[in-house]
Amino acid sequence: MTLQIRPLSPHLGAEILDFDPREPFGEAAAQDVRDALREHRVLLFRGKPLTEEHQVRLTQIAGVLTYRGYGNYADPTKKSSLVSNAHEGGLFGDGELSFHSDLSFTPHILKARSLHALVLPSAEETGGETLFSNVHLAYEELDPALKARVEPLQARFVATYTFPDRTETVEFVRPLIGTHPQTGRRFIAASRAVTKEVLGMDRAEFRPLLKEIWAHIEQPKYVYRHRWQLADTLFWDNIAVQHARTPFDPNQKRALRAVSVDDPSIAVTAKQRAEATV
Structure with a gap:
């Protein structure tokens, strides 16, 4: 089949108009979705309420379920997680989230993730x-002098998780500029949320450099802004794009269901996660 696609912006994203994740599909259709994900990096499926199983089946087009990370992302008894302030134990329920790629503070950036809108703020609420x-495009259009400067640099990517009884910090040193393992294309890995230090530089030198990179990738010409509707599903290549969230009224309920996948060689299975937590 040939997918009917509506671009979401001139530079990123596409709405898939004729593929219903609730219906059975074969390998040919799955390959069409993979091709669209590679080309457009962010896919929107609108107006289709998905069960967890529907969402898992869709997201596994890009990989296998993975239980890397912390919180309910790593719960081996669940296939999905909740980004929510409407559910007990929901992750990242409130507030603004700066640009980042999930798990970029580990040896392998998460391959792909989907979010499905379950509960949203009122239509009058403009945040969230x-x-x-x-x-990718932001890297290609970097000023040549800046590109040459950042190419050899390594940085510390750090995330801190707060639990009722402890705080844990996870970090990994990786290049500021990465290479996509599937496409071979170069991309900017440095992110406002988790890139904390450039190795070999003092703070007075690396902070202006990082701020220049962050300002570059956050230019409107590289950004697609998604205003959610109920039953929307976004499915994205988590290496080729960074994502962020605008703030919203914390008194407004908001819940999105997340499904995460990796390549089989990288994924942590439910069994492995369960054994690691015994």
Whole structure:
């Protein structure tokens, strides 16, 4: 089949008009979706309420379920997680989230993730939008002098998790500029949320450099801004794009269901996660 696609912006994203994740599909259709994901990096499926199983089946087009990370992302008894302030134990329920790629503070950035809108703020609420930046294109259009400067640099990517009884910090040193393992294209890995230090530089030198990179990838010409509707599903290549969230009224309920996938060689299975937590 040939997918009917409506571009979401000139530089990033596409709405898939004729593929219903609730219906059975074969390998040919799955390959069409993979091809669209590779080309457009962010896919929107609108107006289709998905069960967890529907969402898992769709997201596994890009990989296998993975239980890497912390919180309910890593719960081996669940296939999905909740980004929510409407459910007990929901993750990242409130507030603004700066640009980042999930699990970039680990040896392998998460391959792909989907979010499905379950509960949303009222129509009058303008916050809680999800932003995506095309960090392939942003890299390609870096000023040549800046590109040459950042190419050899390594940085510490750090995330801190707060639990009722402890705080845990996870970090990994990776290049500021990465290479996509599937496409071979270069991308900007440095993110406002988790890139904390450039190795070999003091703070007075690396902070202006990082701020220049962050300002570059956050330019509107690289960003698609998604205003959610109920039953929307966004499915994205988590290496080719960074994402962020605008703030919203914390008194407004908001819940999105997340499904995460990796390549089989990288994924942590439910069994492995369960054994690691015994």
